[in-house]
Amino acid sequence: xxxxxRLNEAAGSVGRPAPLPIRAVPVRHWGRWVAAVLVLLAxxxxxxxxxxxxxxxxxxxxxxxxxxxLQGVGNTVLVSVGSxxxxxxxxxxxxxxxxxxxxxxxxxxxxxxxxxxxTPVLVQLLIWYNLALVFRTFTIPGVYSAPMSQVMTPFxxxxxxxxxxEGAYMAEIVRAGxxxxxxxxxxxxxxxxxxxxxxxxxxxxxxxMRVIVPPTGNEFINLLKTSSLASVITYGELMxxxxxxxxxxxxxxxxxxxxxxxxxxxxxxxxxGQYYVERHFSQGSAVEQGPTPLQRxxxxxxxxxxxxxxxxxx
Amino acid sequence: xxxxxxxxxxxxxxxxxxxxxKSFGAVEVLKGIDLTVQPGEVFCVIGPSGSGKSxxxxxxxxxxxxxxxxxxxDGELVGYRESGGLLYELKDREVxxxxxxxxxxxxxFNLFPHMTALANVxxxxxxxxxxxxxxxxxxxxxxxxxxxLADKRDVFPAQLSGGQQQRVAIARALAMEPKLMLxxxxxxxxxxxxxxxxxxxxxxxxxxxxxxxxxxxxxxxAREVGDALVFMxxxxxxxxxxxxxxxxxxxxxxxxxxxxxxx
Ligand SMILES: Nc1ncnc2c1ncn2[C@@H]1O[C@H](COP(=O)(O)OP(=O)(O)OP(=O)(O)O)[C@@H](O)[C@H]1O
Ligand SMILES: [Mg+2]
Numbered sequence: 343x344x345x346x347x348r349l350n351e352a353a354g355s356v357g358r359p360a361p362l363p364i365r366a367v368p369v370r371h372w373g374r375w376v377a378a379v380l381v382l383l384a385x386x387x388x389x390x391x392x393x394x395x396x397x398x399x400x401x402x403x404x405x406x407x408x409x410x411x412l413q414g415v416g417n418t419v420l421v422s423v424g425s426x427x428x429x430x431x432x433x434x435x436x437x438x439x440x441x442x443x444x445x446x447x448x449x450x451x452x453x454x455x456x457x458x459x460x461t462p463v464l465v466q467l468l469i470w471y472n473l474a475l476v477f478r479t480f481t482i483p484g485v486y487s488a489p490m491s492q493v494m495t496p497f498x499x500x501x502x503x504x505x506x507x508e509g510a511y512m513a514e515i516v517r518a519g520x521x522x523x524x525x526x527x528x529x530x531x532x533x534x535x536x537x538x539x540x541x542x543x544x545x546x547x548x549x550x551m552r553v554i555v556p557p558t559g560n561e562f563i564n565l566l567k568t569s570s571l572a573s574v575i576t577y578g579e580l581m582x583x584x585x586x587x588x589x590x591x592x593x594x595x596x597x598x599x600x601x602x603x604x605x606x607x608x609x610x611x612x613x614x615g616q617y618y619v620e621r622h623f624s625q626g627s628a629v630e631q632g633p634t635p636l637q638r639x640x641x642x643x644x645x646x647x648x649x650x651x652x653x654x655x656x
Numbered sequence: 657x658x659x660x661x662x663x664x665x666x667x668x669x670x671x672x673x674x675x676x677x678k679s680f681g682a683v684e685v686l687k688g689i690d691l692t693v694q695p696g697e698v699f700c701v702i703g704p705s706g707s708g709k710s711x712x713x714x715x716x717x718x719x720x721x722x723x724x725x726x727x728x729x730d731g732e733l734v735g736y737r738e739s740g741g742l743l744y745e746l747k748d749r750e751v752x753x754x755x756x757x758x759x760x761x762x763x764x765f766n767l768f769p770h771m772t773a774l775a776n777v778x779x780x781x782x783x784x785x786x787x788x789x790x791x792x793x794x795x796x797x798x799x800x801x802x803x804x805l806a807d808k809r810d811v812f813p814a815q816l817s818g819g820q821q822q823r824v825a826i827a828r829a830l831a832m833e834p835k836l837m838l839x840x841x842x843x844x845x846x847x848x849x850x851x852x853x854x855x856x857x858x859x860x861x862x863x864x865x866x867x868x869x870x871x872x873x874x875x876x877x878a879r880e881v882g883d884a885l886v887f888m889x890x891x892x893x894x895x896x897x898x899x900x901x902x903x904x905x906x907x908x909x910x911x912x913x914x915x916x917x918x919x
Contacts (some may be wrong), residue, residue, distance in 0.1 A: 535756035
């Protein structure tokens with residue numbers, strides 16, 4: 343900074359007059375203020391209407407941290423994360439298959455994507471749950487055998503139903519990501535003697551992640567809420583918990599509010615996680631990465647403390 | 657620090673092409689290329705755009721498959737095994753294995769953007785040759801030093817100039833200790849003032865006896881460093897000889913016309 347100033351002075355001292363500083367009146371954004379006031383008024387009005395409406399707010403507060411609801415939250419998170427992981431693995435596998443030059447492989451992948459994207463998730467969940475209608479027993483020859491109705495628990499049916507469905511969507515997202523990586527990368531890697539699989543794992547996929555992560559965050563948030571469909575097959579997730587309570591107490595709207603507050607909270611937590619994942623995979627991109635919000639807060643706190651200490655300020 | 661041995665005489669040719677043909681769909685890009693590259697030679701390839709120079713280079717490490725003719729590297733057929741008068745296509749793994757001995761440097765660098773300069777150089781030794789990480793790192797540092805970039809080892813490619821990127825790319829190829837290096841217009845994407853630093857590295861490599869095939873528009877480099885030169889046009893070798901002779905006194909009209917445009 344100081345050096346720069348000196349340089350400027352040196353340049354200025356060669357005989358040119360000092361440049362005229364700019365002292366301008368900034369543009370006033372009257373419209374913004376008016377709009378902000380209108381929006382606040384509208385929001386306030388809506389909030390007021392809800393507050394005085396026929397909604398028993400103390401009930402909402404009472405059930406928000408009730409153990410039934412917390413259990414539902416836990417199950418929702420568990421099955422969503424599990425399904426997403428399954429979806430990711432299937433998505434990568436089927437994306438690679440879809441891009442394969444082998445017509446059988448890419449045909450199988452096409453069929454998978456076609457079927458699972460093309461039928462309602464609700465139907466898929468019901469089919470998994472009622473798989474005993476088709477396969478009476480679940481058998482791994484010589485190792486394990488049990489009636490399907492015992493094996494296919496609500497949890498497993500939800501995991502498979504949501505995960506396999508998600509895999510079909512993820513396959514398309516991953517395929518777009520892989521296609522976005524410059525072909526020169528594959529060539530450079532092959533020229534170094536890497537096999538196709540290694541090239542995919544070490545070179546192409548890490549670069550594809552930059553394209554893959556943002557829509558995947560979207561998918562996950564969608565999945566979190568789609569998991570409420572599992573209440574139909576009696577899996578004890580958040581929506582099912584709310585239903586269990588309100589069929590007893592008839593406080594339907596209140597319990598739906600409780601569930602929504604929790605969905606919002608979970609979504610918020612995972613969205614902020616996405617920020618860090620995106621940062622990780624944008625390593626090496628031309629855009630310089632600034633500090634994370636947490637680092638910014640930390641440095642702010644530090645600088646305040648330094649300023650207080652004598653001699654600590656810079 | 658010459659770890660590259662200058663090979664003795666009486667060895668197999670490093671590259672031998674006999675009537676190599678290559679088509680893309682209906683377009684015949686290589687129409688019968690014959691040439692021989694001896695070990696330790698700096699072999700330059702010049703020619704107008706679209707004449708098939710890159711395609712030929714890519715055939716040598718089987719990034720493209722040839723349609724007819726025979727192409728041998730160090731005595732072995734590229735991409736095939738010959739047995740009992742029949743050709744057997746090599747598996748992905750076997751092709752990859754043969755490519756380890758052939759380094760390639762691209763016009764557009766193709767560094768791995770998600771890795772630091774050092775990681776770019778250590779990637780193949782660790783992943784392909786299963787070299788211990790510490791040893792690979794040590795060699796990579798020496799290689800970066802050798803191309804004059806010791807201080808850039810922790811920098812990502814996006815923060816390097818074109819010339820620096822290309823030098824890292826050369827170090828990356830050298831890390832596999834290849835016996836043959838292919839250069840596809842390594843300086844064409846560079847600003848004029850950056851060309852020199854890359855050519856210097858290549859010159860050093862030539863001095864150490866590396867066998868190199870260099871597609872280039874740098875006639876000065878070909879004249880000073882080259883041991884042999886071919887002029888390609890329309891998918892055939894039009895003229896071959898010692899660079900100084902071909903460049904000073906071309907025999908063919910097409911060579912003369914091309915040189916008058918680029919010199
Ligand atoms: N993958 C491909 N598919 C179809 N045509 C191709 C392909 N690669 C190259 N060609 C064609 O083959 C011809 C020769 O291309 P090549 O890249 O070998 O030329 P070149 O001599 O390297 O030219 P330049 O000096 O511009 O790099 C061109 O007409 C090009 O369009
Ligand atoms: Mg070319």
